[in-house]
Amino acid sequence: MAFLPRPVLGAALACAVFLTFPASPAYAHDTLKRSSPAKDAQVSSLEEIELEYTASVKFPFVVLHDAAGNEVGLSRPRLSGPTVTAEVTGPIAPGAYTIAWRVVSSDGHPIEGEIPFRVKGSRSPAASASSVPSTEPSAVEFTATAVPPAAPAGVPVWIWGGLAGLVVVGAVVAIRTSRRAPDREDADAD
Template identity: 50%
Template sequence: MKIRAFLLLGLACTLLAVWGTPVSAHDSLRSSTPAKNAVVSGLDHIELEFSAHVSFPVVILHDAAGHRFESGTPRTDGPTVTEAVAGPLPSGSYTVAWRVVSSDGHPVEGEIPFTVRSSSTSPGRAAPSAGARATAAADSGGQSGIPGWVWAVLAGLVVLGAAALLSGRGNKRAEKDEPS
């Protein structure tokens, strides 16, 4: 009886590991231009790439004083969101605040801080520095939700409790069936 309970537990944990995690996961930010904490010499657009198709994007670019620099409305092309930047950015600290609706219907949001250091010898806007376009996977920027591993652990504990209950009932039946 105990072997059957452990096999049931193993099967349940395997099924949860395979199907449970993707179901509870929201789309995440894979990369951005500019990257988190990048130092750029200028910026003419913001690009956010997500792990899946997103919709209803909101992108706000502001400096430390709260002045906004985005231009127009963000455009979506599958998993990529692009936003134009209004005019050349003066040197200083900036933040890209973003919010999208994940492919599972839940809102996901985050922030990407970066710095502009304008070169006094180069006129106009320059492209982002070499390090500006990098993956932001390690920082999904304030996403909310319960991680998949938490659900897997909770489900495992429920299955373990059920197996212990079933195992206890089997032992009581065996004791009643034995002649005295």
């Protein structure tokens, strides 16, 4: 029975440690601290949306939809540290609305969410016409390309890189050891 050389055992042990104790998930992602309007709030009017996060964020993306899923016009989101602000570009009709937002947190991971709320009042024909989507793209749609794709869940890339490095080191050690093994057998035979 052949025993594995110490470097190969060391590489195998290091791989076992990496696989046994994976990196813990990131619990420090920034979160939405406060919003105006607040979740499930009832407001009489809406001129501006304000989202405040627990830390500074990047690449803000904010969209406002009515109950029918029609997009309501917003200005390009402005960023000031942990606060994102977007102005409503026209009057909105009473009814249910949802703010959909997405930002890149200070740790580089995208976070997103939705904030449902209601606008109080009676529905008027003039106000209903303002919620009809226009064929012209809004400024918010252009910022969508700046948001990087969501990072896949699972094992972080640095662990895969470390494991690949260990496999390469283990293979080099195994090849070197196997090339030396016939020399040792010849020396023992003499």
